[in-house]
Amino acid sequence: MIPKQISDIIKGKANELGLLDCAILPVEFLTEDKSRLDDWLANDMHGEMGYMARNRDKRLNPELLIENAKSIIVVLQNYYPDHTQEDNSAPVLSKYAYGTDYHFVFKDKLKQLLQFINDEIAPCSGRPFVDSAPVLERAWARKAGLGWIGKSSNLISLEHGSFFFIGELIVDIELPYDKPKPVTDHCGRCTKCIDACPTKAIVADRVVDARKCISYQTIEVKGELDESLKAHFENRVFGCDICQDVCPWNLKSEPHKEPGFEAHPKLLQLKKEEWQNMERPLFNELFRKSAVKRAGFKGLQRNLKFLASNKEE
Template sequence: MLQQLKQKIQSLGFLDHAILPVSFLEEEETRLKTWLENDMHGEMGYMNRNIDKRLNPSLLVENAKTIIVVLLNYFPETTQDDPAAPVLSKYAYGTDYHFVMKDKLKELLQFIQEEIAPCSGRPFVDSAPVLERAWARKAGLGWVGKNSNLISPEHGSFFFIGELIIDTELPYDDPKLVRDHCGRCTKCIDSCPTKAIVAERVVDARKCISYQTIEVRGEMDSNLKGQFENRVFGCDICQDVCPWNLKSEPHNEAGLKPHPKLLTLQKQDWENMERPLFNELFKNSAVKRTGYKGLQRNLRFLGNDEEI
């Protein structure tokens, strides 16, 4: 049964996975509450809600017994052509990963229900109170690096994390925690242009380029102007410099492939982008989160003082 399940997970294109019993994440409680008490979540008020559910997945799914943690590679084969163009985070090249991963996890749930055991469950992909990195670490899929990203010794860190929580016990893996391989390296800390990594494994979201370009709904922090290194949506700098990402290999997930026009956009194409092109390029993209007006705001913030 376990082998059959693992073959299905692999056939869905996941990079890695582990099957664990649901439990309370006691070791994360102090870390999470301290981060919130220091207001490092900024405008992300949702982070301050449902703390009990973040620490205890059994409150998310009634009678939860099992959590299946999966990784999905999003490292692209090619990046943007124009080195002067505003930089889009690699994770946003293709279809919004929430859709891609949830579809796969729903298919996995259906497979378990039909082939393994009757059960109920829910897929989770970065849109519910689940401490994904903590679970992936507990699952032995990697360690939490100094930039607070999960790093896999085999695959680096350019992957999404998702979970399927079900109310049926399955044969569980016996994962071993991956030891911290960061050593004395501080490349991610040193390379962050806004100094958002305020301590090892602690990111002040308010200073983070990803937070500023995606989560902030009003005007971005003027104190950070000129420090974005041309990032228009998201930021990969702390991952790009990580030596472990030399292990990253291009994904072959059709849903994450970029729109044919996207990577060829020149600097002026971004600056002159009108709504119809935005809608064409980002119809099902994570960039829809900030919207057309948000993207225009971000472009202006990068230093183009003309009205876009």
Template sequence: MDKEISDKIKKKASELGLLDCGISTASYLAEERPRLEKWLNQGMHGEMSYMARNVDMRLNPQLIFEGAKSVISVLLNYYPKEKQQNDDAPVLSKYAYGKDYHFVLKDKLNQLLTFIQEEIAPCNGRPFVDSAPVLDKAWAAKAGLGWIGKNTNLISVEHGSFFFIGELIIDLELEPDKKVVPDYCGKCTRCIDACPTQAIVAPQRVDARRCISYQTIELKGELDESLKNQFQDRVFGCDICQDVCPWNLKSEPHQEPDFEPHPRLLELSQKEWMEMDRPLFNELFRKSAVKRTKFEGLKRNLQFISSSD
């Protein structure tokens, strides 16, 4: 397949409101295996047992989608126009302000697949948005969309890192991007220095067990008492390592209506957060990623940070 076809796909991705798009050949990610296995062997995935399953599938797209020939990686901006207004209120990760990104991004990927099938060539494909064993950051880097920073986030030269990553794996051979983005982190250690729980234990290695996002979202049961007083009021997710990254000075507000927050959300006071009941939770987070932790999980998180003083 020639470059003209790949360019058509990227143009359509842009029309769908996607921030960037890159293409790579669906081949085995051999270079990722040692890093992934070391992280798992050290137990840094915590209770995320699904990370230890299907290791071969994570590295080989042929095992997750039969006949896979190309991986189309896309980015979707979620950097908000406005942030929470009360400095003393519990802090919600920016990615959770609006509608759950799984649905928004998967819908765009399905539209992109339909375009390819109707306008390029008949093919089969499957979209992935954090819903299967796919190493999304590795594929995005391979497609030339950025590099993996010291905080393990994909960083784009043009856009920073406040974006979601999704993939469309198809059985159509496309011209892959040859672009390789070098590691521009250099000697900067702002993300490592700023992490209040010291979760970034080495460049490009995060101990999930110490990560505020893992604690407030993934962890079931009680939060780690040894991390008391270290959450900096984060109640769901954490943006600290991204907020301090110089590359995010390039971040511009998204234009995605689905990511607009509920009108009341950004105005909530500390008191309103702490006294939140189930009806208000359901009103504010009806279609939000916050539903993942459920009402009980959010109350657990609120209790943890309120008793940290």
């Protein structure tokens, strides 16, 4: 097969698997992202996420993740839902957490893509990565021409907005590489995401201080939440979509077609009182396969009590 055929076959399979976009790049050191990562870490903006500092070298150099790594396939997976929570007064769950944990759904697709390459292109070894290993996913997606890094620090696509996951498949064979042109920054003078962030976590253009981020507070923090942020959570109980919800580019977002991301039938109908009075059996029923299990029942209860105490004051 000629290189273009190989590339088209791989991208065709990615499309068949329901992925939004796909690009193939050579593995290399992310030189231009080094200083940004180092500055962010030096300013302790990673908070309790010590793994960010521990795996700093691997984040910049994929060759440290996969022996003899040659190629990286970067793909996007839409998670924008068709329906959202019905009770406007209920604690708000991030849209990405409605259905089955994306780590499983998305990674399974990448495993299928890896098997397909082995069967149809050439024998190879590789590993899928979905936000659970030290890969600078947004840097690779930007490098692949799949979007630009917006002022919120999210990757934004001209075609799809930003409600998608980014995944990578790193393999030990050379593939036909794309020659993408960097996507022009289309944020312009817009500052909607910066203005809308209730905790002012976007501390500079494209710089997020995780310690102030509602997603970080409700998911990553293991102890008590930051009392200084109590009045600014805007009823977010797990994760936060505010900077994405206000982004004009997300007017382009279309509902996903992934059955695994469909919400549990009861979840979107859950009333405020049902959230506040939730006990473990209901938690297990709603979130048995959900990313919410990362916080766990105790973590979700902590978040709910934090929201409730704010309204009592």
